[in-house]
Amino acid sequence: MIGDNTFVKEMNYKTVLDTIRTQRSVSRAELSRLTGLTRSTCSVICDRMLTQGIIIENGTIESTGGRPSIALQINNRAASVLGLKMMEGHIAAATVDLGGNIIIKHSQSIEPDLSSDAYLKRFEAFVTAIITQHNTAFPLIPMLGIGIGVGGRVSSDGVLLESSVLGWRNVALKQRLQERFALPVHIENDVNTFAIGEKFFGSGQLFDNFLCLSVGEGIGLGIVVNGKLLAGSHHGAGELGHTRVSYEPDSPRCACGKRGCLEAFASDAAVGQRYFARTGKKLGIDALLAAAEAGDEDARTVFSQMGTYLGIAVSSLVNLFDPEAVIIGGERTNAASHFMKDLRRAFEENTVYDLAREVQLIVLEPSNDEWIRGVAALAIGEFFSQAKRWGQ
Amino acid sequence: MIGDNTFVKEMNYKTVLDTIRTQRSVSRAELSRLTGLTRSTCSVICDRMLTQGIIIENGTIESTGGRPSIALQINNRAASVLGLKMMEGHIAAATVDLGGNIIIKHSQSIEPDLSSDAYLKRFEAFVTAIITQHNTAFPLIPMLGIGIGVGGRVSSDGVLLESSVLGWRNVALKQRLQERFALPVHIENDVNTFAIGEKFFGSGQLFDNFLCLSVGEGIGLGIVVNGKLLAGSHHGAGELGHTRVSYEPDSPRCACGKRGCLEAFASDAAVGQRYFARTGKKLGIDALLAAAEAGDEDARTVFSQMGTYLGIAVSSLVNLFDPEAVIIGGERTNAASHFMKDLRRAFEENTVYDLAREVQLIVLEPSNDEWIRGVAALAIGEFFSQAKRWGQ
DNA sequence: CACCTTTGTTCGACCCCCAAACTAAGTATT
DNA sequence: AATACTTAGTTTGGGGGTCGAACAAAGGTG
Known part of the structure; x- marks a missing residue:
């Protein structure tokens, strides 16, 4: 790693931009104090950003005995990105401004069991329609990039190496879509976008080392170490779901074919199976949750067992990573009241030292839009880290 | 993170120094090609290092059609550090030059069950004697720092927060010793020094993401992510030993009091216990290894079981970290021939995707001096990263 | 109304790297 | 043996970044 004046310039630019973004509203003098750069340097950098239009001056901050300062803020409406989530039989999308605010949400269903090429043809038509509509409705908010979340393993150059959800292997998504739309395209594993979104917009802004646990149909893990995604x-x-948590030969069989995977203990399907084993009744996860809400003791028990398994898994993770926080999200946070108590207990019982007291367990509110800030952060983060060169 | 000219200067200095160190012998022109800095900049930086004495010119490299180049090398004998390992009843020490070469080894036994203060009094006397002897014998090789490895949790400011091996809590080691010896003192967990040593001197030089597994009396893990220790x-x-690997209520009890810890399955003691359960014979680990060597089927079986448990643990780690390599060290590598086959098999069976084929499993040769390059790297690495300011 | 405080700008100085020209010291060719 | 060529290392001038100090701007305070 080497550097010169340009390197320093870009690094300081990025530091100032990040500071303005995380502070939301801040003066040049305050920037100087927060970053350690001199007031003159901050002035020069901010002038550049104002010229670019990436930040705006927004009124004055009342004086504390001297000249009042000028509030600087990210110009959220300077640009937008398109965030997408690829699922089997369904594509979700949203246009989002630089502040992570949703402009318009879109949705598109797709026939199941399509080839990757057929799927992508429909995908491209969907995206084209959104972009056209956006450019008509908001001609002053240029679309700067596309962020895509997908279940599976995605290489750093945007090849979907394998996806069990979509049933694809080695699809050069990024290259194809980038050529098609002439826009920067960023693709990541969906759980990783969760972590990226938390780091950029969520509670992860406070932490440099944290874990994002996603619970629901599968069990996923996004890892942030030293402020960066651990890919x-x-x-x-981050393959947590198929970590072997039981060495017993008769432990439950997982969908992946192996035995003893965490997902065979704590996923939606596993919860349903344990309920079936107790009662002989087959219930979907939503019905099971309703039963637990209604007071069904068997349903409550299987959710609390799920909490115990997850708690042990979290304790193992904390023993390994010693993070500042563990953020729990995913669809099944809607059952948090039925599993968090046991999760917390098992976590505390199985964590070494007294880390359990120092690590924050954060449960996100159940939300259908959680994924949006992930894919938006993916594209916005990339744009911001390139912005130093914008307009040159 | 901000920067100015000084920052750039120090960064480039460090890059050049690291390149010379890892290349062992390299010309200015080659440095320019490897680092991306211009020849002129490399010349200036090397001049500074030559003046400092941290590198030397060592002959010419034969011409390939032009002016022959001058070999630059780290001046290993420019300085030395003292590396120490604190154990119960015993202190091991070695003076080491900048190239990691052992100058002299020392050893000192200490009465067991001492208070931390009594232990440290003897420790200080031992260190004083070594430094005095070193300064007499090698007056031209100044001692620049002390690196210490210890079992337990060590804070970044050098407080031994807790050590089950020594039975101490909250001992401000670094502060006390630094005041006592007027030298920079660096203290780390012993498994972390293993990882640091591998990164600095060993096969870890080739990797930016790898795991160091230490097997023996306990099971330890050192983690390197993005080229840096994950503390x-x-x-x-890195607390791997007390990760719960079995959820069964009757799983073996661990020394820590809990059940189902990995150490209760794969440590020396666990291997001995399983042998006792099979045969009714109590054997120490060395005797057990000798029995396995001699063909005792029961002994061979318990070692191969140990390999299976470790292999599953390694697969879980690889699923989480997806490293470039896993380096296996520790005293029990002397039994590698009896457990590696099963370790490798269990690893391959339980790793998701086809990572098992891409991740290198490296087994270190059994050695009594393995710890030395760890503690040496701790002190030398810190010295090198400060060297840019040396003599100013 | 004079003085103080704080913000933001301007300008000269410093210094680090780079590019290009130059010197040094070999090999290859004729 | 002379010349051309190649590669290594040095010297020099220029560009461009941050810094520090001085200055202008705009409010409060007594």
Whole structure:
């Protein structure tokens, strides 16, 4: 890693931009104090950003005995990105401004069991329609990039190496879509976008080391170390669901074919199976949750068992990573009241030292839009880190 | 993170120094090609290093059609550090030059069950004697720092927060010793020094993401992510031994009091216990290894079981971190021939995707001096990263 | 109304790297 | 043996970044 004046300039630019973004509204003098750069340097950098239009001056901040300062803010409406989530039989999308605010949401269903090429043809038509509509409705908010979340392993150059959800292997998504739309395209594993979104917009802004646990149909993990996503050297990091948690030969069989996977203990399907084993009744996860809400003791028990398994898994993760926080999201946070108590207990019982007291367990509110800030952060983050060169 | 000219200067200095170190012998022109800096800049930086004495010119490299180049090398004998390992009842020490070469080894036994203060009094006397002897014998090789490895959790400011091996809590080691010896003192968990040593001197030089597994009396893990040790936000990362690997209520009890810990399955003691359960004979680990060597089927079986458990643990780790390599060290590598086959098999069976084929499993040769390059790298690495300011 | 405080700008100085020209010291060719 | 060519390392001038100090702007305070 080497550097010169340009390197320094870009680094300081990025620091100032990040500071304005995380502070939301801040003066040049305050920027100088927060970053350690001199007031003159901050002035020069901010002038550049004002010229670019990436920030705006927004009124004055009342004086504390001297000249009042000028509030600087990210110009959220300077640009937008398109965030998408690829699922089997369904594509979700949203246009989002630089502040992460949703402009318009879109949705498109797709026939199941399509080839990747047929799927992508429909995908491209969908995206084209959104972009056209956006450019008509908001001609002053240029669309700068596309962020896509997908279940599976995605290489750093945007090849979907394998996706069990979509049933694809080795699809050069990024290259194809980038050529098609002439826009920067960023693709990531969906759980990783969760972590990226938390780092950029969510509670992860406070932490440099944290874990994002996604619970629901599968069990996923996004890892942030030293402020950066830990993707792994083959982009396969964070495979928690198929970690073997039982060495017993008769442990439950997982969908992946192996035995003893965490998903065979704590996923939606596993919860349903344990309920079936207790009662002989087959219930979907929503019905099961309703039963637990209604006071069904068997349903409550299987959810609390799920909490215990997850708690042990979290304790193992905390023993390994010693993070500042563990953020729990995913669809099944709507059952948090039925599993968090046991999760927390098992976590505390199985964590070494007294880390359990120091690590924050954060449960996100159940939301259908959680994924949006992930894919938006993916594209916006990339744009911001390139912005130093914008308009040159 | 901000920067100015000084920052750039120091960064480039460090890049050049690291390149010379890892290349062992390299010309200015080659440095320019490897780092991306211009020849002129490399010349200036090398001149500074030559003046400092941290590198030397060592002959010419034969011409390939032009002016022959001058070999630059780290001046290993420019300085030395003292590396120490604190154990119960025993202190091991070695003076080491900048190239990691052992100058002299020392050893000192200490009465067991001492208070931390009594232990440290003897420790200080031992260190004083070594430094005095070193300064007499090698007056031209100044001692620049002390690196210490210890079992337990060590904070970033050098407080031994807790050590089950020594039975101490909250001992401000670094502060006390630094005041006592007027030298920079660096203290780390012993498994972390293993990882640091591998990164600095060993096969870890080739990798930016790898895991160091230490097997023996306990099971330890050192983690390197993005070229840096992952210590954790409370310096508790890498606790693998007490990860729960079995959820069964009757799983073996661990020394820590809990059930189902990995150490209760795969440590020396666990291997001995399983042998006792099979045969009714109590054997120490060395005797057990000798029995396995001699063909005792029961002994061979318990070692191969140990391999299976470790293999599953390694697969879980690889699923999480997706590293480039897993380096296996520790005393029990002397039994590698009896457990690696099963370790490898269990690893391959339980790793998701086809990562098992892409991740290198490296087994270190059994050695009594393995710890030395760890603690040496701890002190030398810190010295090198400060060297840009040396003599100013 | 004079003085103080704080913000933001301007300008000269410093210094780091780079590019290009230059010197040094070999090999290859004729 | 002379010349051309190649590669290594040095010297020099220029560009461009941040810094520090001085200055202008705009409010409060007594």
